[in-house]
Amino acid sequence: MYLGDETWWDLEDYFDDESLALVPLGSTEQHGPHLPLATDHLIAEAFAREAADRTGYLCTPTVNIGVSPHHKQFYGTMWVDAETFRSYIESLTRNLAYHGIDRVIYVNAHGGNVDPLREVGRRLRDDEVLYAIEWMWDESIPELIEEVFEQPGPHGGPKETSLIQYLDGDLVHDDRLTDARDGGLLDWENEDGVRVHGARTFYDAVDNTDNGVLGDQTDATAEKGEQLFEAAAEQLVELCEWLDAQPAEDLMPKDHR
Template sequence: MWVEPPVFRDYVASFTRNLAFHGIDRVVFVNAHGGNVSHLREVGRRLRDEGTLYAVEWMWDESIPELVDEVFDQNGPHGGPKETALMQYLDGEHVHDDRLEDARDGGVASVADADTIKHGSRTFYDAIDNTDNGVLGDQTDATAETGERLFEAASDQLVQLCEWLDAQAFADLLPEPHVST
């Protein structure tokens, strides 16, 4: 299921404005889908620019890039081992470990092999544009133990972000005027 990007942005902006109505002046959009990053950042900027509240997008794997690179040779941005490991840890009974090789073989194990950049431009809009099944990366490297390490490290980063955000004066989070009067 999905909604069109403008509908998604308007919906998120609407419920976030409702939080502001009830006294919330800062929000972290906890995100786990790369396709939502630009939309959530746009909503955050719009709400900040209008002075409603400060909202920032946070994506778990982008908070721990060094660890992700350390534990996987080919971490894959979509359906790869980092996402698989996290799900093995969080909800292992719904991960079909017996299908991991098929997922890898039907996808692209190496992101570099996906040939996603042409003349300096990212020329695709969806992971399925590069693979038969939308999978990028080698899930066979995933384990629940690695997923636990990723989860704990990302959770720590989220807590630190929230603590930093809480320590900021609201006025300091609002934009400076672009033109002086």
């Protein structure tokens, strides 16, 4: 069920009977010469809506702009500071609690949102408002990603490219995949300068990659995207069912020993 499609009259039964909501979050930021700036929030919304359709749980509107200052040098990237993002998401989530939701899954598709979302979840749990957890699609299927791609890349690589090819292929500039690979950073894990004596010495994406992306984009296909989507969507469905089955008291902080 998508919240934005319903009237308030038709939502009363849901809030009376159910207690779980899915909140998709992404970003509006550069994803190289081949992918749209909407990549992350398109992916997040696709997963959240798919899980909502399969389970009947509520999906809220998508948060389209996230914590992305590390991509600021690339035209069109939009971002909010982490503190602003945390405050906004906490307020939004408290709104859901007001209506009766006591457990939330942040369906996230942007790495810059992870730490702020975890902080918001802890704050809401410590205040015993509700239980909120962050879910990242690629972290739910790491073995499959390693099996499918030799160089997946953490940003704008073949895993994200494949998903957008599957979800909305018209948005992908397939004729630029070779340029994306050759102008980016292919081997993230082994590149000199990415880590120095165990420290990450960079702050912005442009410090490592001229065109903003990593991995081998030429390895992407819509068929691989469908495989990734189905596997991760199933993981999200199972997470929804697990979370819904937990007693509310078990989700709150334990008493002091």
